[in-house]
Amino acid sequence: MSRERIERLRLARPWTVGLVWMAIITVFVLARLVLAADGDVSRFVVAGEVHTDAEAVPVHLHVFDGGGYDGQFYWRLAVDPTDIRMPIAYGVRLDNDFRAGRIAYPVAAWGVSFGSADRVAVALVLVNIVAMGVLAWAGAAIARLNGRAAWWGLLVVSATGLVFSLSRDLTEIVMAGGVVVGIAVLQARRSWWLAAMAWSIAALSHEQSLFVVGAYAAWRCWGHVTARTRPVADDLVWVLPMVAFVAWQVTVARQVGSWPVLASGEASVGAPFVGIGREVLEAARGNASVRELPAVPQLLVATTIVVAAVRSRSGIEAGARWLIGMLAIGALLAVCLSYNVWVGPADLRQMVLLPIIAGIVLVTSKRPINPIVTWVVAGGWVLTAGIRVMVI
Numbered sequence: 028m029s030r031e032r033i034e035r036l037r038l039a040r041p042w043t044v045g046l047v048w049m050a051i052i053t054v055f056v057l058a059r060l061v062l063a064a065d066g067d068v069s070r071f072v073v074a075g076e077v078h079t080d081a082e083a084v085p086v087h088l089h090v091f092d093g094g095g096y097d098g099q100f101y102w103r104l105a106v107d108p109t110d111i112r113m114p115i116a117y118g119v120r121l122d123n124d125f126r127a128g129r130i131a132y133p134v135a136a137w138g139v140s141f142g143s144a145d146r147v148a149v150a151l152v153l154v155n156i157v158a159m160g161v162l163a164w165a166g167a168a169i170a171r172l173n174g175r176a177a178w179w180g181l182l183v184v185s186a187t188g189l190v191f192s193l194s195r196d197l198t199e200i201v202m203a204g205g206v207v208v209g210i211a212v213l214q215a216r217r218s219w220w221l222a223a224m225a226w227s228i229a230a231l232s233h234e235q236s237l238f239v240v241g242a243y244a245a246w247r248c249w250g251h252v253t254a255r256t257r258p259v260a261d262d263l264v265w266v267l268p269m270v271a272f273v274a275w276q277v278t279v280a281r282q283v284g285s286w287p288v289l290a291s292g293e294a295s296v297g298a299p300f301v302g303i304g305r306e307v308l309e310a311a312r313g314n315a316s317v318r319e320l321p322a323v324p325q326l327l328v329a330t331t332i333v334v335a336a337v338r339s340r341s342g343i344e345a346g347a348r349w350l351i352g353m354l355a356i357g358a359l360l361a362v363c364l365s366y367n368v369w370v371g372p373a374d375l376r377q378m379v380l381l382p383i384i385a386g387i388v389l390v391t392s393k394r395p396i397n398p399i400v401t402w403v404v405a406g407g408w409v410l411t412a413g414i415r416v417m418v419i
Contacts, residue, residue: 044177045164048184052159052193056152058416059194069148070419071196074099074119084118086144091419098151098196100126104133105151106144112282117144127279128287131205131231132198151196158204159184159193165207170390172214179396182332182386183207185404187325187411188379194415198232199379205229206239206380209264210387213243214347219261226268231275234288235380238356240268246349297365306369318371321414325375328407329382333358335400336385342392350388357381374411 064070069088075095079088088102103119104126110116111127121127132154140150166183170176192199209225212218229236244265251258280286303326310323333354340351361378368377375382382404389396 039167039177041164041167041171041177041180044167044180045160048163048181049156049160052156055190055412055416056156056193062416063419068152071152071194072098072102072148073195073419074102078120078122080118082118086147088118088148096195097126101129101133101136101196101198102147102151104130105136105140105147107142108134108137111279123290124279124283124285125234125287125290127283128276129198129231129233130275131228132201135201148196152193155193155196155200158200159189162189162200162204162207165204165211166386166390168211169207169214169387172211173391173393175390179390182389182396182401182404183383185386185408186379186382187328187374187407188376188382190408190411190415191374191376192379194419197376199235199376202229202232202236203379203383205232206236207383207387209239210350213264214391219264222264223267226264227271230268230272234272235360237269237272238360239353239380239384240265242353242356243349244269246352295365295368296360296363299359299362302364302366302369303362305366318418321410322369322373322375324410325407328403329375329378329385331403332382332385332389332400335397336388336392339389339392339394339396342394343388344393347391350384350391353384354381354388357384374415 059071060066060068067089070091072088073096074084074088074090075093076090077094079090079095079099081088081090084090085106099119100121103117103121104111106117108130111130114121132151135154136147136150139153140146163180163184166180167177168180169183170179186203189200189203191197205225205228209222209229212222212225226236226240230240247258247262247265250256276286276288306319306322307326310320336354340354343351357378357380361381364377386404389400
């Protein structure tokens with residue numbers, strides 16, 4: 028490759044990286060549609076007969092034997108996001124109140140489908156493809172802001188959990204997009220309301236994003252305390268997402284009778300290392316199913332990028348030290364996930380934000396990135412994508 032071409036690649040703009048990544052993701056989706064879904068995009072929803080009545084669904088929706096997966100509940104909300112009071116509607120029974128708390132992704136799909144149930148299955152996939160492109164653009168923007176080639180931003184989008192979320196119409200990609208766009212805006216020191224809007228979308232996508240907002244809030248508040256200053260407009264970056272989250276939680280609670288976030292945390296959080304330790308032990312004993320085995324190399328990939336990020340923390344400038352706090356809180360939450368969350372094939376979507384934040388720390392740090400990290404992360408993504416192309 029000529030020096031001129033190498034230089035052109037190095038100077039690529041963030042939007043170029045976003046478009047290229049979106050094209051790669053589109054190829055993956057088309058391959059999965061043909062090979063795993065037999066040309067039926069509604070199979071991405073993974074609706075199951077336990078929660079979905081094929082005869083009551085108003086449009087074609089492939090229904091598998093068994094319980095299905097979480098995408099069926101987001102499909103149900105995307106058909107009509109204003110109807111969260113009835114546990115059973117459009118042939119789908121919501122299994123838990125916390126589903127309605129993650130409303131941003133279904134609302135986006137509802138908007139893309141123009142409220143048509145016929146187009147919801149396609150809209151759910153399209154929203155995630157675009158969100159992946161936005162995520163790559165934001166990661167590339169962070170890399171450029173810190174003096175690196177924009178392509179380093181792909182470290183931010185290579186979490187294996189994102190592949191799983193894309194494969195089954197789940198909400199983590201929209202959440203991650205909101206989180207990373209907000210961080211990119213903060214690092215660029217642009218208008219605070221753009222970051223607040225991005226983080227509000229993340230908070231309304233998945234409660235997991237609150238540790239990011241909370242870490243930044245703690246850093247800002249500590250700064251005010253030590254400097255004896257008063258809050259300013261920039262503090263609305265973390266205030267507004269929390270207000271949006273609480274407001275929606277109250278809205279849902281008034282209609283369904285319970286707080287969604289409490290229903291989620293009850294089954295998801297446990298004592299440190301108990302859940303993840305049990306999952307690793309089951310795999311070591313040979314008790315894990317074939318579909319669960321990829322979790323072991325995926326966990327090694329996530330550990331590699333997190334360790335690399337921790338080692339590079341000394342290269343983070345004072346103004347971005349809140350990223351280290353995010354990384355620490357994310358790691359703590361990951362090891363506190365219950366076995367109920369770990370069991371089953373999910374490609375580490377349970378802790379999807381941890382490798383994403385680790386990638387941001389790596390590209391923000393002034394220390395060089397070990398090429399081994401990039402190869403390990405790329406290998407994990409290819410492994411996961413290869414599996415998801417072949418199986419639902």
